[in-house]
Structure formats: C-alpha cells, structure tokens
Amino acid sequence: MEDKSFNPFKMAQQQFDEIAEQLGLDEGTRDFLRNPRREYHFTIPVRMDDGTTKVFKGFRVQHNDARGPSKGGIRFHPQETIDTVKALATWMTWKCAVVDIPLGGGKGGVICDPHNLSMREQEQICRGWVKQIARNIGPLQDVPAPDVMTNSQHMLWMMDEYENISGGKFPGMITGKPVGMGGSLGRTEATGYGVIYTLREALRSKNVDIKGTTASFQGFGNVAQYAIELYHKYGGKTVCVSSWDQQDQKSYSFYRESGINLQELLDITDKFGGIDKKKAKNIGYEILSGDEWINREVDILIPAALENQINAQTVLNISDKVKFISEGANGPTTPEADKILSDMGIFVIPDFLANAGGVTCSYFEQIQGNMNFFWTKDEVIEKLDNIMTKAFYGVYELSEKRGIFMRDAAYMIAIARVAEASKLRGWV
Amino acid sequence: MKSGKPEWAIIIDMLEKLDIVLFNRIVRRMIYYLYTLNIPEITELLEDLEKTIIPEKTDHVESKLYSNMPNPKINRGSLKNFSDKVFQIAGETILDDEITDQVKTWLSQERSRFLSIAFESQNIPLVDSREVLSRFIKIPKGELEMSPDDFVNLRVLLIRRFLSSNLNYINIAKHHILVKDFYRIAQRTIGPSKGSGKLGGKSAGLILGHEILRNEIKNDPDLKDVDVPKSWYITSDTITNFIHYNALEETTSLKYLETAEIRAGYPYLQQLFKNSFFPLEIISQLKNLLQEIGDKPIIVRSSSLLEDSFDAAFSGKYKSLFLANAGTNDENLSSLLDAISEIYASIFGPDPIEYRKERGLIDFQEEMGILLQEVVGNRVGDYFFPTYSGVAFSNNEFRWSPRIEREDGVVRMVAGLGTRAVDRVADDYPFLASPGKPGLRINITYEDKIRYAQKRADVLNLRTNEFETVELKPLIKNFGDKIKRIEDIISVDKNRDLSPPIGIMFDPSDSDTFVTFQKLTDTPHFLRKMDKILKILSKSFKSPVDVEFASDGEKLFILQCRPQVRSHSEMKVEIPENVDKEDVIIRADRYITTGVVKGIKYIVCVIPDEYNSLPTEDEMKKTAHIISDLNKKLPAKEFILIGPGRWGSRGDIKLGVQVTYSDIFNTSMLIELAYNKDGYTPELSFGTHFFQDMVESNIKYLPLYPDNEGTEFKFDKLKKLPNHLKEFYPDDRSMDKVIMVVSSDDMKNDSTISIIMNGETETALGFLE
Structure with a gap:
C-alpha cells in the first residue's frame, strides 16, 4: 500500500514539478533537479561521559551545486527523517538561486537530542561529523551553518576540526561564527533590512513614494524591529505592531495613528519582542487584540511573525487601502489567501525573496572568511542592499513580463537559474 | 622483687572505703576487662554467680534468667565477696603494672563523669549546661580520658537535651556531633536560663549536616570553601515563657477550633503577639547577639519541634523573615523582636494547624525554636544579597532527560536571595541543573536560554530596611562589576552568542547580560561539589536530603539541611x-x-x-x-x-x-x-x-x-x-x-x-x- 502520510520531500518535489511544468523543463533536467546530487550517511562513535560508547548517525545532503558550493545548516535533531533533510536541502538550492548568490543547496545533521548530551559529548559529535565528511565539504565545496539546536559554538568546533585535518586556516568553510572569530557584522540587521530593500524597490516600481506611506507589522522581533528602523529612515510611518505577550500567552496589537516611535517601544520590549502593554498604554498606544494589525487602514502590511497568518478568514479583514505585502516571516500566507490577495490587486513580495537577507549575509561571511578580510558593517549593509535590489528586479521583471504572480515568478527564476547552470556545465 | 601490696591494691582498698559507687564501677570495668582477655577464671566466677541466683542450672538457664519473674537478689556480703574475688583473679592472671595502669586510666576517665551525670537529667537548665560544657572544654587535652562508650553515651545525652529525641536522628547524630561541638552550640543558644528547651528541627538538621560535612571538608579539596553562616539558636521553650509572660495561655487551645474560625481570628492574634513583650533576660541575650552580628542582615527562621523531623516532613509551613538590620540599635532590636513574635504567632496560623490536623499531629505540643543566621551576601549599592543561592535535592524529581537518574539530584538556583528558588515564582525561572549529570542542560538553544533566564532577583534593601524584588537587568547594568564573581552566573549576549564576561574586559553598563550560570556549571567544580555534598549527606542521613545554599562569591554556605521533603500535594x-x-x-x-x-x-x-x-x-x-x-x-x-x-x-x-x-x-x-x-x-x-x-x-x-x-x-x-x-x-x-x-x-x-x-x-x- 502506498504511504500517503505527509512527506516533506515529496511535497518539495511536487512544488518543483509544478514549476518545472510551467517552465517546460525537459525530462532529464526534471529528474536531475528532483533529487539531491549526493547524500552522505555515516556513523559517529562517541565516547560518552560515563565511559560507554554511543554511535550517532550523521548525514549531509547536497541537493545541487551547479551554481556554487552547497550551503545549508546542520541540525541536531532526534529521529530526523532523511526526507525532511532532503526537502530542506532542495529549498536551500532555490533560496540561494532566487537572490542570485553563487551557492547551491545543502543540509545535514546528526540524529541526537542535545538535551541528553553534555557539551563535551556534543563537541565529540561535531568533530566526529567533520572527520567523516571533511573530504566532501569545505569553502569550495559545501559550507555548513547553524540550524536547529546548533549554534556558533558547534560551528567553531567543526571549523577547528576541519582545520586540523586540512592543515590550514579556513574560516570560510562554515558560517554562523561569532564576530571576531570569522563571523560577519550586520547579521542581526540583515533579514529585517532585506525586507525593506525589496519593499522599497516594489514601491518604486509601482511609482509610490515610500515617504508618506503607512505600514502595519505583525510581530516585533528581530526582523520587524530592523525593518521598522529602515522603513522609518526612508520616511515611512508605522502605525501598528503586534507582539506576543508571554504572560498572557496571547498577542496584542499596539496602535497609534500618529505613528509609533521605534525607540520608545524598544525601551519597553523584552528580548523576544514582547512589548510591555501597561507601559505602552501609558505612553499613548492603543492596545488592541492580536489580530487587529491586519485590518489597519495602511498602505503596507508586513507579516513578520508566524506562518499561516494571512489565511482564508483573515484575508477578508484587509483594508482596501492596502496595496503591498512584504513577507518577513516564513510562509505567512496560505494558498487560498494568496488567490484572494491576487484578486484584490495587492502586490506581494514572497517570503523567500523578502527574507533572503539572512542567507545573503551568510554568503558574505563565507566570502570574508575566504579572503580573511572582514568588512565594516556599512560595507556589509551596502552589499546587502545591492544584492537584494538586484534580486527583486530579477523576480519583478519576470512577473511583469509573463503577467504572473510574484511568488510564482520567484520560484520560476530560481529553478530556471539552477537548471541553466546545470545545462551550461553539461550535466543535463 | 616488690614487697607488700601492689599499687593497684592500695588504690582499690582506698576506693572501697571512700567512694563505694566509684569502686563498684571499677569492679564492673575489671570484670569486662578480664572477660575480654578470655580469662577462664572470670567466666567460672560469673557462672557461679549465676548459679547462686538460679541454683539448679538447667538447659533453660537463659529462659529462666529472662523469664517474667524477678531474679533473686544476693546480699551485700556476698557482693563484697564477689568483688574481692574479681581482683584476686586479676592479681593472679595479669601483671601488677598492667592492673595499676588500667585502674588509673579508668579513674581518670571518671573525671569526665560529671558531664554525663549533669546531662542524665534532661531538664538541666540552659545556664547550667553552658557551665558544665565549659568545664569540660577546659580539661586539658592530655588529661581528658573517657572510654568510647562513655563518649557515645554523653553525646546521646547532649543530643537529646539540645537537639532531638527522635531515635533516627540520634542514631545518626551520635556519630557526628562531638561533645565539644555542643560547647559551641550552647554558647550560641539563647533562651530562658532556667529553661531546658531544645533548638528545634531546622537548627538540629543544620547542625547535623554541618558536622557531617565538617569532616569531609577537611579531607576533600573540592569542599574546602563549604561553610555554614554564623548561626544562633533560640530554644523552643522561649515561646512558652513568652506566652506565659504575656498571659496568652488561652491561645494554646485555639488549635482545636474550626479552621475557618482560626483563619478569621488569626490577624488579630498575630497583632496580639507582635504587641507582646519579651522577658528581659531574652532581650539582653538578643542585644548581645545583635552586637556580635554588627550591621550584617539577619534571617529569622522558624525551627519548630515538628519541623524537619526525621519522620513527618513539615516544611514551608512556618515563616522565615529577613531583617536588613540597618537601623539604630533600638530599631534593630525592635525589628528582631517583631520578627520573632510573628514567627511565634505562626504556630497558631490556620495553614499549619490545618496541616497538622490532616496528619494527626494536632495533639503534639508544638514548640517553636528559632534559628537566627547572618544573611550570606555582600552589600552592593543599597542592596544586600548573595551572588547566587538555591536549593539542592539529592533525589531529582525533575528529570528532563532519560539519562538523568533520580540519584543524580537537582539544583534550583537563582541570582540573589534563594526565596525565588525555594518557591515557585510566576513568570520567572530559576536555573536547573543535575549535579550527577552536570553536562545535561534543559535549555539548548539561544532562544530558550534567554527565555528561561531569571529576570528578577530578591534582595534586601538596606536603605529602606525592606525585602525587595528587583529587575536584574538594571541591577547588573548599574552594579555588575561590584557583584562578586558575577562572571560565574551571567553571560553576555554578543550577537546571539552567549559567553561569560572576561574579567576587566567586562563593562556591565554596556553589555546585554543574562543569568545563565554558564561559567559556574560549565566548569566541573560547583556541580561536583554539590554532588558530593548531597551524596555525603544522604548517605549519612540514610535518606534523600535537601539542602539550601547561598554563595557570597567566595564561599558556599549551607543554610539548611534536612531529609528531602516534597511539596504538600x-x-x-x-x-x-x-x-x-x-x-x-x-x-x-x-x-x-x-x-x-x-x-x-x-x-x-x-x-x-x-x-x-x-x-x-x-x-x-x-x-x-x-x-x-x-x-x-x-x-x-x-x-x-x-x-x-x-x-x-x-x-x-x-x-x-x-x-x-x-x-x-x-x-x-x-x-x-x-x-x-x-x-x-x-x-x-x-x-x-x-x-x-x-x-x-x-x-x-x-x-x-x-x-x-x-x-x-x-x-x-x-x-x-x-x-x-x-x-x-x-x-x-x-x-x-x-x-x-x-x-x-x-x-x-x-x-x-x-x-x-x-x-x-x-x-x-x-x-x-
């Protein structure tokens, strides 16, 4: 009997198949891009703190590296299925391609639960992982990064092990390192700024002056905060942000018609973007229910919190005034809502273009590491602007030319770029 | 060749004439001595004595000896005859010099008998116990001779007098608490001079825990910085005196009222207690204590007889109160008296009474001792608090990984006063670690480490004389470099990388910090130390234990120690x-x-x-x-x-x-x-x-x-x-x-x-x- 249960890799393949059909890709190319190029599976024996030996399963999937070294995270996750990893590696390929950075897609990890491991044991796992795969990764082949339950410490252990094996210094072999140890400046700002660079260009292409526009944000975390900062710098006015309240276990919208003052709100916000609602009220914000960010009379909506927030129900609350949506979060819009937005004539900058500032900054970290020369934050931000702007126009022009929705255009351009690179190399 | 009577015989003759009681004890000792040397004559003599009592020796001698009938009594003359025979056997079987040495040793051991005699009476007044103990402590080291069994007996007497009559407790404590320790304890005991109250459960637990650890501390470099804060004890009968002094006797029967009635009347009762007076002798002892403490803050803890007993766990039902102790002498004394009377009143509080009713402890005559301790910590700005403190359990009831076993224990710790670690606090989190599996962490990701980092700390405000809860961020920003060894407990967030601050490179006013206990728990010392403490104590207590602790950044102080109790439910x-x-x-x-x-x-x-x-x-x-x-x-x-x-x-x-x-x-x-x-x-x-x-x-x-x-x-x-x-x-x-x-x-x-x-x-x- 065929297994009909949810399989993320099958889903990624279906998504690819639809675009491939529209692009009219040939059978060979489709077959090639539907599957990862390489999959490494290996074992990592670790001497545990109590003296016993435990064997962990490690793996790395390189979906495609036609455009450059593979790029993607390393996950420490219990019982992860290879299908999940294959799906994530595939998405990395498209994500790097849509912003047009010369990288392919990869993903990897170790089946383990760090809650059950001491730091020493985790270090052994990191080093063991590198020992097994060192020949097949590196600054010129495949560049890992932190992901679920891994952090800069794990990256440094892996880099150190890689350098031990290679007999040299290769800070560009891995990203997500701390600043001063091969990390890049601008990483915290990158995603939020990226959202606004693409928005700025969207407005410009539609002949709307960003000055004088108004926006409502969902979420007040890292992405939203930097996005608001830049948006205000360009002359925009944010009238509403929603934020999660840890104590009440629900979210609220903070509204002020005259516009929010970012610094004022930051001063009463915790590390997770939770705004103190009492203090906010005192300084003149109206506290509304969490879902009211979406029905504000604004020009721009920026969902920068959770997925599935603009769905078949909530989409109906969007004001007629809204003309632009820039997706700071991953997957904030459901397919049903997407169709309605299209009918409403709202211009949507899809998530994997709008929030690609993060992966772009990872790319910068790799470059700086390879050069062993590190840029100032201004340099990083300037280069980020260039890449995001260029990426936006790539997608926009295709969307205009073919009269297709931005989201479809983004997927198409990504897949087309990878297909083309694979062809030029003579692979397919 | 010697002529005449050997020296020992002269001593024995004298003794028989001058001190028949002492003489009898020496005879008894000689019998045991000969018996342990396996001298056949003594066995025969004892058998003869047995026959005198039960003339026809049968196979059932034993059963007759221990039957329900009283055994016959031999007359004095025969007894004298018997003791003469004992020494005759000794003279014939052992060298004279050896006998002389033994008798002299026994006699000098008898010099310390006054202690046992004094404490045989459990009602020996506090003032007398102090004096007897100080006589004991003044006996020069070389001159003190006591047989091991006498020592044990004496310790048991002292434990029963001051600490507890609970057999489980005594059984353990007698191996650890020495007579000279009681001298120290008595010096720090406050109470009616003619009274004979005990120190109560909490004090007893702490004293035992400390003495158990003290030996280990000497031998184990890992434990060298473990200590107990300066403590004083108010005896449990002080409250009885207090009640009597203020004619509050009718309160003792309040416990038989319905809980609702008790609850209704309690606020008034509490005020009544707080407005009552202490006998002058207690006040003068407390004044001395305040002088000794100086300007250090004090914690006043209940130490009732029911509390922390080895059988019925009775925890958290009575109060502990902090005193900033930062006013004038009079103000400090008055707050101390106020705190003590509030704790006294809590005996009659609805919750403890309800709890006692549930457990069939209501008829017990509860008395309330008090444990007074210097608060561990340092002054930082207007505040006073320990760098960190918490509670450790030798049995882990919060396992977050299948690798953690119950015996691995758990510590719940916080920056500042330990109140936040002992109780559950809404919307804030203590740090948890398992000493037996020091490497396993609950929070792995950056987000979780931050989300579950402690946000507020409990401190004493020396300016307002109050107990306060303050936000940690501004506290660290303003005073971070003045908190001793703060680098052990906080991490600095640099672009989502958390690492402990490094010495003089740390500028608290310009750092984003979180309480993570990263350095303290990443290096093995602290958790290994906690693991050892818990294992040593639970092994000696023959039971899982829980321990409250605090550190001023230099030493680790054990504040409380008792068999592990769980929350009410x-x-x-x-x-x-x-x-x-x-x-x-x-x-x-x-x-x-x-x-x-x-x-x-x-x-x-x-x-x-x-x-x-x-x-x-x-x-x-x-x-x-x-x-x-x-x-x-x-x-x-x-x-x-x-x-x-x-x-x-x-x-x-x-x-x-x-x-x-x-x-x-x-x-x-x-x-x-x-x-x-x-x-x-x-x-x-x-x-x-x-x-x-x-x-x-x-x-x-x-x-x-x-x-x-x-x-x-x-x-x-x-x-x-x-x-x-x-x-x-x-x-x-x-x-x-x-x-x-x-x-x-x-x-x-x-x-x-x-x-x-x-x-x-x-x-x-x-x-x-």
Missing part, C-alpha cells in the same frame, strides 16, 4: 493497591517522577497512527491548533494530554504535535507515547521544549512505552468511548479520527481520573475514581 504518594482492574487506564514503570494528578474529567488524545498518516503538513498543524483551542475550551486543570512522540517538537513535525507552551498551559499532565517501530523505541522529549514552564506551573509529565512489559495503556477501551470533539467542532468533523476527547463520566458514572506516580518505586497508576 506530593507528600504521601502511595500507589493504591485495591483499584479494580476495570478502572485502571494507565500503568507505567519507566522514568516516573513523583506526583499526583487528581480530578481529571477529560483525556485529550492524539492518536499516533492517525496523526502519522496525515497526508499534509497543514493537517498536522491543524492538530496543534485544535489542541490549542481545546486548551482554552476545556475546564482548566481537569484534562490531560496524551500524544505520540515529542510534544512541542521543533523541526520535524512528524515527531510530535507542534505545540508551544501557550497551547497546553491548562493541562494537568502531558503524556508522551512511544510505540516501538521496526524494533526500536523512539526517543521521547521529556517535555524539554517547555520543561521549565511545566516545572513552574506544576504540569506533570509521564512517558509511556505501551509495548513494554509493565506498561498498560487501555487505548482500545478509550477508542470505543464517545468522542466529545464533535461538541466543540460541530461543523468540522475532519479531525475526529485524529483527536479524541473522552470523558471520565462515559467510563464510569460520576467519576474522575487520578494518576498517582511514585518515583521511588518507579510506578505510576492512572485510574477511575
């Missing part, structure tokens, strides 16, 4: 044996954490096979949404959640329902099901995705391995019951197969479900009641 966790087979729903025997969940009306269960075969991610997410919704719709704390694999799984949605704490906070319990798959059992999460939230809000956790022998889960029975999900979603029946909501009433009329978990026996039982 978890006290008597016994799995009932008479549950009808039909009523059992769950039985488990792996990774059980002690706890009780009662009054459950609904089981919400995500059915593993159905969930795993959902065709789309959206449907899996919908499952989480419905759980979240049910969390709001079902009566809070009257339902439990059962689901496949890892609740709150991040990353791979197939491993478990992707909920967050906000989706489940009303549940009483979280159960994870691990069905064997292709011959291996999936790893469960143990609730790690929101572990600390669960701990603080008392949501219980149970892993279930239904394929294991010893585990029972009546899943099929549940599946046959009506699914109430449709009542919540009449229009959307799409998830009926995946989620079931079953009611206890459908299983048995008017019933609720109870789940009793006993971590000690590793058993859990869920059943209808």
Whole structure:
C-alpha cells in the first residue's frame, strides 16, 4: 500500500514539478533537479561521559551545486527523517538561486537530542561529523551553518576540526561564527533590512513614494524591529505592531495613528519582542487584540511573525487601502489567501525573496572568511542592499513580463537559474 | 622483687572505703576487662554467680534468667565477696603494672563523669549546661580520658537535651556531633536560663549536616570553601515563657477550633503577639547577639519541634523573615523582636494547624525554636544579597532527560536571595541543573536560554530596611562589576552568542547580560561539589536530603539541611493497591517522577497512527491548533494530554504535535507515547521544549512505552468511548479520527481520573475514581 502520510520531500518535489511544468523543463533536467546530487550517511562513535560508547548517525545532503558550493545548516535533531533533510536541502538550492548568490543547496545533521548530551559529548559529535565528511565539504565545496539546536559554538568546533585535518586556516568553510572569530557584522540587521530593500524597490516600481506611506507589522522581533528602523529612515510611518505577550500567552496589537516611535517601544520590549502593554498604554498606544494589525487602514502590511497568518478568514479583514505585502516571516500566507490577495490587486513580495537577507549575509561571511578580510558593517549593509535590489528586479521583471504572480515568478527564476547552470556545465 | 601490696591494691582498698559507687564501677570495668582477655577464671566466677541466683542450672538457664519473674537478689556480703574475688583473679592472671595502669586510666576517665551525670537529667537548665560544657572544654587535652562508650553515651545525652529525641536522628547524630561541638552550640543558644528547651528541627538538621560535612571538608579539596553562616539558636521553650509572660495561655487551645474560625481570628492574634513583650533576660541575650552580628542582615527562621523531623516532613509551613538590620540599635532590636513574635504567632496560623490536623499531629505540643543566621551576601549599592543561592535535592524529581537518574539530584538556583528558588515564582525561572549529570542542560538553544533566564532577583534593601524584588537587568547594568564573581552566573549576549564576561574586559553598563550560570556549571567544580555534598549527606542521613545554599562569591554556605521533603500535594504518594482492574487506564514503570494528578474529567488524545498518516503538513498543524483551542475550551486543570512522540517538537513535525507552551498551559499532565517501530523505541522529549514552564506551573509529565512489559495503556477501551470533539467542532468533523476527547463520566458514572506516580518505586497508576 502506498504511504500517503505527509512527506516533506515529496511535497518539495511536487512544488518543483509544478514549476518545472510551467517552465517546460525537459525530462532529464526534471529528474536531475528532483533529487539531491549526493547524500552522505555515516556513523559517529562517541565516547560518552560515563565511559560507554554511543554511535550517532550523521548525514549531509547536497541537493545541487551547479551554481556554487552547497550551503545549508546542520541540525541536531532526534529521529530526523532523511526526507525532511532532503526537502530542506532542495529549498536551500532555490533560496540561494532566487537572490542570485553563487551557492547551491545543502543540509545535514546528526540524529541526537542535545538535551541528553553534555557539551563535551556534543563537541565529540561535531568533530566526529567533520572527520567523516571533511573530504566532501569545505569553502569550495559545501559550507555548513547553524540550524536547529546548533549554534556558533558547534560551528567553531567543526571549523577547528576541519582545520586540523586540512592543515590550514579556513574560516570560510562554515558560517554562523561569532564576530571576531570569522563571523560577519550586520547579521542581526540583515533579514529585517532585506525586507525593506525589496519593499522599497516594489514601491518604486509601482511609482509610490515610500515617504508618506503607512505600514502595519505583525510581530516585533528581530526582523520587524530592523525593518521598522529602515522603513522609518526612508520616511515611512508605522502605525501598528503586534507582539506576543508571554504572560498572557496571547498577542496584542499596539496602535497609534500618529505613528509609533521605534525607540520608545524598544525601551519597553523584552528580548523576544514582547512589548510591555501597561507601559505602552501609558505612553499613548492603543492596545488592541492580536489580530487587529491586519485590518489597519495602511498602505503596507508586513507579516513578520508566524506562518499561516494571512489565511482564508483573515484575508477578508484587509483594508482596501492596502496595496503591498512584504513577507518577513516564513510562509505567512496560505494558498487560498494568496488567490484572494491576487484578486484584490495587492502586490506581494514572497517570503523567500523578502527574507533572503539572512542567507545573503551568510554568503558574505563565507566570502570574508575566504579572503580573511572582514568588512565594516556599512560595507556589509551596502552589499546587502545591492544584492537584494538586484534580486527583486530579477523576480519583478519576470512577473511583469509573463503577467504572473510574484511568488510564482520567484520560484520560476530560481529553478530556471539552477537548471541553466546545470545545462551550461553539461550535466543535463 | 616488690614487697607488700601492689599499687593497684592500695588504690582499690582506698576506693572501697571512700567512694563505694566509684569502686563498684571499677569492679564492673575489671570484670569486662578480664572477660575480654578470655580469662577462664572470670567466666567460672560469673557462672557461679549465676548459679547462686538460679541454683539448679538447667538447659533453660537463659529462659529462666529472662523469664517474667524477678531474679533473686544476693546480699551485700556476698557482693563484697564477689568483688574481692574479681581482683584476686586479676592479681593472679595479669601483671601488677598492667592492673595499676588500667585502674588509673579508668579513674581518670571518671573525671569526665560529671558531664554525663549533669546531662542524665534532661531538664538541666540552659545556664547550667553552658557551665558544665565549659568545664569540660577546659580539661586539658592530655588529661581528658573517657572510654568510647562513655563518649557515645554523653553525646546521646547532649543530643537529646539540645537537639532531638527522635531515635533516627540520634542514631545518626551520635556519630557526628562531638561533645565539644555542643560547647559551641550552647554558647550560641539563647533562651530562658532556667529553661531546658531544645533548638528545634531546622537548627538540629543544620547542625547535623554541618558536622557531617565538617569532616569531609577537611579531607576533600573540592569542599574546602563549604561553610555554614554564623548561626544562633533560640530554644523552643522561649515561646512558652513568652506566652506565659504575656498571659496568652488561652491561645494554646485555639488549635482545636474550626479552621475557618482560626483563619478569621488569626490577624488579630498575630497583632496580639507582635504587641507582646519579651522577658528581659531574652532581650539582653538578643542585644548581645545583635552586637556580635554588627550591621550584617539577619534571617529569622522558624525551627519548630515538628519541623524537619526525621519522620513527618513539615516544611514551608512556618515563616522565615529577613531583617536588613540597618537601623539604630533600638530599631534593630525592635525589628528582631517583631520578627520573632510573628514567627511565634505562626504556630497558631490556620495553614499549619490545618496541616497538622490532616496528619494527626494536632495533639503534639508544638514548640517553636528559632534559628537566627547572618544573611550570606555582600552589600552592593543599597542592596544586600548573595551572588547566587538555591536549593539542592539529592533525589531529582525533575528529570528532563532519560539519562538523568533520580540519584543524580537537582539544583534550583537563582541570582540573589534563594526565596525565588525555594518557591515557585510566576513568570520567572530559576536555573536547573543535575549535579550527577552536570553536562545535561534543559535549555539548548539561544532562544530558550534567554527565555528561561531569571529576570528578577530578591534582595534586601538596606536603605529602606525592606525585602525587595528587583529587575536584574538594571541591577547588573548599574552594579555588575561590584557583584562578586558575577562572571560565574551571567553571560553576555554578543550577537546571539552567549559567553561569560572576561574579567576587566567586562563593562556591565554596556553589555546585554543574562543569568545563565554558564561559567559556574560549565566548569566541573560547583556541580561536583554539590554532588558530593548531597551524596555525603544522604548517605549519612540514610535518606534523600535537601539542602539550601547561598554563595557570597567566595564561599558556599549551607543554610539548611534536612531529609528531602516534597511539596504538600506530593507528600504521601502511595500507589493504591485495591483499584479494580476495570478502572485502571494507565500503568507505567519507566522514568516516573513523583506526583499526583487528581480530578481529571477529560483525556485529550492524539492518536499516533492517525496523526502519522496525515497526508499534509497543514493537517498536522491543524492538530496543534485544535489542541490549542481545546486548551482554552476545556475546564482548566481537569484534562490531560496524551500524544505520540515529542510534544512541542521543533523541526520535524512528524515527531510530535507542534505545540508551544501557550497551547497546553491548562493541562494537568502531558503524556508522551512511544510505540516501538521496526524494533526500536523512539526517543521521547521529556517535555524539554517547555520543561521549565511545566516545572513552574506544576504540569506533570509521564512517558509511556505501551509495548513494554509493565506498561498498560487501555487505548482500545478509550477508542470505543464517545468522542466529545464533535461538541466543540460541530461543523468540522475532519479531525475526529485524529483527536479524541473522552470523558471520565462515559467510563464510569460520576467519576474522575487520578494518576498517582511514585518515583521511588518507579510506578505510576492512572485510574477511575
């Protein structure tokens, strides 16, 4: 009997198949891009703190590296299925391609639960992982990064092990390192700024002056905060942000018609973007229910919190005034809502273009590491602007030319770029 | 060749004439001595004596000797004859010099007899005990000779006089608390000079814990910085005097009133106590104490006779009060008296009385001793607090990983005063670590480390003389470099990298800091030390222990030590044996954490096979949404959640329902099901995705391995019951197969479900009641 249960890799393949059909890709190319190029599976024996030996399963999937070294995270996750990893590696390929950075897609990890491991044991796992795969990764082949339950410490252990094996210094072999140890400046700002660079260009292409526009944000975390900062710098006015309240276990919208003052709100916000609602009220914000960010009379909506927030129900609350949506979060819009937005004539900058500032900054970290020369934050931000702007126009022009929705255009351009690179190399 | 009587014989003759009591004791000792040398003559002599008592020796001598009839008595003349014979045998079988040496040793040991004699009477007044002990301590070292059995006897007497009559306690304490320790204790004891009260349970526990550790501290470099804060003890009869002095006698019968009446009258009673007077002699002793303490803050702790006893755990029912001790002498004295009287009044408080009624302790004549301690800490600005403090348990009831065993223990610690670690505090989190598995952390990701970092600290404000809770961020920003060894407990956030600050490179005013205990727990010293302390104490106490501790950045102080007690609801966790087979729903025997969940009306269960075969991610997410919704719709704390694999799984949605704490906070319990798959059992999460939230809000956790022998889960029975999900979603029946909501009433009329978990026996039982 065929297994009909949810399989993320099958889903990624279906998504690819639809675009491939529209692009009219040939059978060979489709077959090639539907599957990862390489999959490494290996074992990592670790001497545990109590003296016993435990064997962990490690793996790395390189979906495609036609455009450059593979790029993607390393996950420490219990019982992860290879299908999940294959799906994530595939998405990395498209994500790097849509912003047009010369990288392919990869993903990897170790089946383990760090809650059950001491730091020493985790270090052994990191080093063991590198020992097994060192020949097949590196600054010129495949560049890992932190992901679920891994952090800069794990990256440094892996880099150190890689350098031990290679007999040299290769800070560009891995990203997500701390600043001063091969990390890049601008990483915290990158995603939020990226959202606004693409928005700025969207407005410009539609002949709307960003000055004088108004926006409502969902979420007040890292992405939203930097996005608001830049948006205000360009002359925009944010009238509403929603934020999660840890104590009440629900979210609220903070509204002020005259516009929010970012610094004022930051001063009463915790590390997770939770705004103190009492203090906010005192300084003149109206506290509304969490879902009211979406029905504000604004020009721009920026969902920068959770997925599935603009769905078949909530989409109906969007004001007629809204003309632009820039997706700071991953997957904030459901397919049903997407169709309605299209009918409403709202211009949507899809998530994997709008929030690609993060992966772009990872790319910068790799470059700086390879050069062993590190840029100032201004340099990083300037280069980020260039890449995001260029990426936006790539997608926009295709969307205009073919009269297709931005989201479809983004997927198409990504897949087309990878297909083309694979062809030029003579692979397919 | 010597002529005449040997020296020993002269001494014995003299003794017989001058001190017949002492003479008799020496005879007795000589009998034992000869007996241990296996001299046959002495055995014969003893047998003869036996025959005199029971002339016809039969095979049943023993039974006759110990029969219910009194044994006949021999006359004085025969007794004298008998003792002469003893020394005659000695003279014939042992060298004279040896006998002389022995007799002299025994006589000099007798010099210390005054102590035993004094303390044979348990009512020896405090003032006399002090004097007797100081006489003892003044005996020059070389001259003090006591037989080991006398020493033990004396220690037991002293323990009974000052600390406890509980046999379990005495049995342990007699090996650890020395006579000279009592000298120190008596010097620090405050009470009516003619009184004979004890120090109470908390003081007794601390003293015993300290003495047990003291020996280890000497020998183990890991423990070299372990200490006990300066402590004073007010005897338990001081309260009786106080009551009498103020003619408050009628209060002692209040405990027999109804709880509601007690509750109603309590505020007045408390004020009455606070406005009463202390006898002058107590005041003068307290004045001396304040002088000795100087300007250090004080904690006034209850130390009642019932509290911390080895049998009935009685914890947290009485108050502990902090005093900033920063006013004028008069002000300080008056606040101290005020605090003591408030604690006195708490004996008559509704909660302790209710608790005693429940446990059949109501008729016990409760007396309240007081333990006064210097608060551990340093002055920082206007505040006074320890760098960190907390409570450690030798039995871990909060296991977040299957690798952690109960015996690995757990510490709950906070920056500042330990009050936040001892009690559960809403919306803030203490740091948890397991000393036996120092490497295993609850919080792995940056987000979790920050989310579950302590936000506020308890401190004493020396300016306002008050106990305060302050935000940690500004405290560290303003005073970070003045808090001793702050680098042990905080991490600096540099672009999402958390690392401990490095010495002079640390500028607190310009750093984003979080309390993570990173350095303290990443290096092995602290947790290894805690592990040793817990293991040493629990081994000596022959019971799991809990220990309160605090550090001023230099030393680790043990503030309190007692056999491990659990919170009220978890006290008597016994799995009932008479549950009808039909009523059992769950039985488990792996990774059980002690706890009780009662009054459950609904089981919400995500059915593993159905969930795993959902065709789309959206449907899996919908499952989480419905759980979240049910969390709001079902009566809070009257339902439990059962689901496949890892609740709150991040990353791979197939491993478990992707909920967050906000989706489940009303549940009483979280159960994870691990069905064997292709011959291996999936790893469960143990609730790690929101572990600390669960701990603080008392949501219980149970892993279930239904394929294991010893585990029972009546899943099929549940599946046959009506699914109430449709009542919540009449229009959307799409998830009926995946989620079931079953009611206890459908299983048995008017019933609720109870789940009793006993971590000690590793058993859990869920059943209808």
